[in-house]
Amino acid sequence: MVNEPEINTVLELELWLKENCYSKDNYSINGNSIIEGRGLENIGGLYQWYYTERGNKSILKYFNTEKEAVQYACEEIKADKHANRHYIGMYSSEQIVEKILGELKKRRIEFWTDKIPYGGLKDLRTRIFVIGCGIKNARDLIKNK
Structure with missing residues (x-):
């Protein structure tokens, strides 16, 4: 089994997604634009995991720390069989x-x-x-x- 590096920052998550060829069409990580999908965003120090569709954004979960938010987002993305x-x-x-x-x-x-x-x-x-x-x-x- 390959040991994956621990992902603790938004930048590390963005790089991991690129290195593993995940599509940027359905996930907004570190600010890329999407029409529909999920994203992670820092608003005033509070991290939001959200879903957006046709310009309508729904906040799904809030996090106090970047590490907590990124680890949650990473697990959600890995669980999505269509993400890659x-x-x-x-x-x-x-x-x-x-x-x-x-x-x-x-x-x-x-x-x-x-x-x-x-x-x-x-x-x-x-x-x-x-x-x-x-x-x-x-x-x-x-x-x-």
Whole structure:
């Protein structure tokens, strides 16, 4: 088992997220802007763990110390199974899915898939996500919007 360093400051948490390829789209740590997700903020010496959606911010928890706030935020982020998953694309063709999954396996990149009823139950689509820093070796596989 790999020993992770203890994370006690907002800066250390921000660096840990970057080093482990967590997406900055859903978490605001140290001031990055997000549309929807959770964040950690220091307001007048009091730390807030919050949720924001469409500009509406709800405070979920308050902390008196940076260390306490950061350790809580770190555990919340680690518990979020989607926090370090990077969206590659959504496909209706099983042949294309198999081709992409085969390429991910060949590159030894960890991935996760699911199926969603995109246009109803008769229109299932497969979504493909790359986990963690595997995204660095899979950028060429990201489906253009």
